[in-house]
Amino acid sequence: MATLQLDRVTKSFGDTHVIQGVDLEVDDKEFVVFVGPSGCGKSTLLRMIAGLESATSGDILIDGQRMNDIGPADRGLAMVFQSYALYPHMTVEDNMGFSLRLAGVDKPARREKVREAARILQLEPLLDRKPKALSGGQRQRVAIGRAIVRNPGIFLFDEPLSNLDAALRVQMRIELARLHEELDATMIYVTHDQIEAMTMADKIVVLQGGVVEQVGSPMELYHHPCNRFVAGFIGSPKMNFLPVQVVEADADGVGVRLPGGDVTRVPVAGEKLSPGTPLELGIRPEHLVLDEAQGPLSGEIQVLERLGGQTSLYVRMDDAMVTLMADGDIAHCVHDTVRFGFESHRAHLFDAEGLALPSLEKHPLAGLRRQDNRVASDANGA
Amino acid sequence: MTKTRAAGRTVGGLRTLSLQAPAVTLLLLWMIVPLAMTVWFSLQRYNLLMPEMTGFAGLENYRYLFTDPALWTAMGNTLLLVGSVLAITVVGGTLLAVLFQQEFPGRGVARVLAISPFFVMPTVSALVWKNMMMHPSNGVLSWLAESFGLPAVDWFSSLPLTSIIIIVSWQWLPFALLILLTAIQSLDDDQVEAARMDGAGPVAIFFFITLPHLKRAISVVIMIEMIFLLTIFAEIFVTTSGGPGLATTNLAFLIYIQALLDFDVGMASAGGVVAVILANIVAIFLVRMVAKNLES
Numbered sequence: 001m002a003t004l005q006l007d008r009v010t011k012s013f014g015d016t017h018v019i020q021g022v023d024l025e026v027d028d029k030e031f032v033v034f035v036g037p038s039g040c041g042k043s044t045l046l047r048m049i050a051g052l053e054s055a056t057s058g059d060i061l062i063d064g065q066r067m068n069d070i071g072p073a074d075r076g077l078a079m080v081f082q083s084y085a086l087y088p089h090m091t092v093e094d095n096m097g098f099s100l101r102l103a104g105v106d107k108p109a110r111r112e113k114v115r116e117a118a119r120i121l122q123l124e125p126l127l128d129r130k131p132k133a134l135s136g137g138q139r140q141r142v143a144i145g146r147a148i149v150r151n152p153g154i155f156l157f158d159e160p161l162s163n164l165d166a167a168l169r170v171q172m173r174i175e176l177a178r179l180h181e182e183l184d185a186t187m188i189y190v191t192h193d194q195i196e197a198m199t200m201a202d203k204i205v206v207l208q209g210g211v212v213e214q215v216g217s218p219m220e221l222y223h224h225p226c227n228r229f230v231a232g233f234i235g236s237p238k239m240n241f242l243p244v245q246v247v248e249a250d251a252d253g254v255g256v257r258l259p260g261g262d263v264t265r266v267p268v269a270g271e272k273l274s275p276g277t278p279l280e281l282g283i284r285p286e287h288l289v290l291d292e293a294q295g296p297l298s299g300e301i302q303v304l305e306r307l308g309g310q311t312s313l314y315v316r317m318d319d320a321m322v323t324l325m326a327d328g329d330i331a332h333c334v335h336d337t338v339r340f341g342f343e344s345h346r347a348h349l350f351d352a353e354g355l356a357l358p359s360l361e362k363h364p365l366a367g368l369r370r371q372d373n374r375v376a377s378d379a380n381g382a
Numbered sequence: 383m384t385k386t387r388a389a390g391r392t393v394g395g396l397r398t399l400s401l402q403a404p405a406v407t408l409l410l411l412w413m414i415v416p417l418a419m420t421v422w423f424s425l426q427r428y429n430l431l432m433p434e435m436t437g438f439a440g441l442e443n444y445r446y447l448f449t450d451p452a453l454w455t456a457m458g459n460t461l462l463l464v465g466s467v468l469a470i471t472v473v474g475g476t477l478l479a480v481l482f483q484q485e486f487p488g489r490g491v492a493r494v495l496a497i498s499p500f501f502v503m504p505t506v507s508a509l510v511w512k513n514m515m516m517h518p519s520n521g522v523l524s525w526l527a528e529s530f531g532l533p534a535v536d537w538f539s540s541l542p543l544t545s546i547i548i549i550v551s552w553q554w555l556p557f558a559l560l561i562l563l564t565a566i567q568s569l570d571d572d573q574v575e576a577a578r579m580d581g582a583g584p585v586a587i588f589f590f591i592t593l594p595h596l597k598r599a600i601s602v603v604i605m606i607e608m609i610f611l612l613t614i615f616a617e618i619f620v621t622t623s624g625g626p627g628l629a630t631t632n633l634a635f636l637i638y639i640q641a642l643l644d645f646d647v648g649m650a651s652a653g654g655v656v657a658v659i660l661a662n663i664v665a666i667f668l669v670r671m672v673a674k675n676l677e678s
Contacts, residue, residue, distance in 0.1 A: 073581035
């Protein structure tokens with residue numbers, strides 16, 4: 001229903017440059033998630049798209065039309081706030097119909113639209129209640145309902161789930177994904193929670209310090225992070241980083257010396273690296289495997305967290321702490337020394353600037369979008 | 383189990399009662415003694431000019447009072463004064479609160495200045511208004527009128543009650559502003575922004591978001607102001623002394639006239655009892671309304 005382009009958009013508050021030149025394309029019906037640590041400018045960027053903040057420079061285009069000077073109500077957007085921002089003195093029905101009332105829609109038509117949105121969100125029994133008589137999840141649904149009633153081209157969500165408890169958050173996450181499919185609308189979603197980003201997004205925009213670090217599908221970001229920040233931010237638990245040194249480099253990959261002294265070849269492009277160059281090797285906890293016989297790395301277990309199906313090991317190596325996800329049934333104890341290794345194509349190498357050396361082969365899932373996923377499962381069902 | 387609990391409650395009840403007793407006794411004496419004395423005096427023949435006339439008068443003081451046209455004039459004046467000042471301060475206070483909530487340079491200083499009239503004592507402010515603002519020959523208002531070529535207005539003789547209303551409103555507007563400004567600051571920014579996204583302009587935001595948010599604070603302002611406005615005295619005493627005629631005599635001033643100008647303590651007490659009853663009638667409605675508002 002609507003596309004969005006940001007063209008070198010910046011925002012400054014006095015001398016503070018909150019957004020420093022963001023370019024972004026959002027396609028029709030795409031679910032885009034802005035993710036980043038707090039203070040990275042993701043909410044400001046969303047508010048600029050909404051029209052609640054003005055851009056210092058650059059263009060914001062919706063459906064190809066420049067929107068910088070158009071008020072928030074006329075951009076064809078609807079926003080769901082973190083605090084829900086329901087009007088406390090109005091019933092659920094009046095809350096949802098408020099925009100229509102202001103637009104001068106007559107009562108029967110208003111009622112019909114509100115009922116329709118309420119049906120989608122299963123809010124029908126609550127229409128006569130005031131917000132304070134609702135639970136957090138219900139309030140959240142009303143806030144979403146208020147957005148649906150406006151029939152916007154683009155939905156904006158500003159950390160909508162962060163006030164909910166963990167169980168409800170999972171439920172609302174699924175509900176939002178379902179809504180995206182049912183409403184067939186473009187959605188832009190801001191969160192600091194990388195799990196929300198991974199599970200819902202077609203496209204993730206990772207922001208830090210007002211700069212876009214990387215844009216891509218969840219699997220692309222997971223398998224091919226373009227720098228150390230994205231690598232550390234996407235994935236849970238966090239990726240491990242080990243200091244390594246280049247031993248040899250050719251067209252098939254880069255051989256690096258691990259802290260234990262062993263050499264491993266990582267299939268990344270780095271032909272021009274000279275031996276002795278210090279690099280950082282990134283390896284995800286779930287890709288480290290215990291290997292008592294010939295694991296190239298070793299260390300002492302400092303903390304052991306048994307989750308049942310899985311066990312997290314926090315292992316102290318000589319000069320680094322490493323997190324390791326192992327099977328739930330391992331018999332190790334705290335202070336045991338363990339040996340472990342990894343498959344070399346799982347590793348990432350980062351240079352002194354923190355940029356990733358590009359992988360030689362692309363992960364088969366890296367180009368996958370959520371819709372493709374759906375198509376694939378449909379095909380399986382048939 | 384039940385036994386211990388029951389016993390515990392008795393002990394606890396006794397204990398708390400003994401702790402409450404001093405406060406309750408003090409408040410009871412504080413309230414009951416003057417009230418009982420007023421009621422007692424109102425049933426006595428008690429005029430300081432006629433010390434030989436004493437004794438129980440029954441309801442005679444009340445009969446005189448209720449047949450005295452001054453009482454009804456005073457009651458009318460009281461209601462008019464209270465009603466007008468309430469309307470002016472609540473409407474003006476709300477608008478000023480919205481105004482002072484906007485960002486502008488020097489907002490902090492402007493807020494303090496706007497609130498400062500409340501700290502001026504009523505006698506002083508009434509004197510300032512009488513001698514410097516509304517004085518027919520050297521007042522600021524008449525100077526203003528003259529500079530526009532208009533005749534000067536002798537405020538206290540031609541518009542006596544209006545003048546009192548203006549003075550009292552000037553004093554109480556800052557109070558309303560103070561309470562409402564505090565209330566308006568607790569309005570959630572997200573709500574205003576959500577309304578903006580929903581297409582509400584400044585006027586719609588005021589009526590649909592700000593005003594409902596201020597409802598509670600407004601009812602508190604009305605209740606507190608009403609309590610004080612029913613007993614306005616200093617402003618009238620300093621400026622018009624209740625005149626011309628009875629044009630600015632309210633209940634408080636009428637009681638003063640009877641007690642301290644006519645020296646008729648019995649009549650004044652009867653007037654006082656009437657004032658107490660009036661205040662209570664108002665209070666019952668008001669407290670109900672406010673309580674209902676606070677609950678929701």
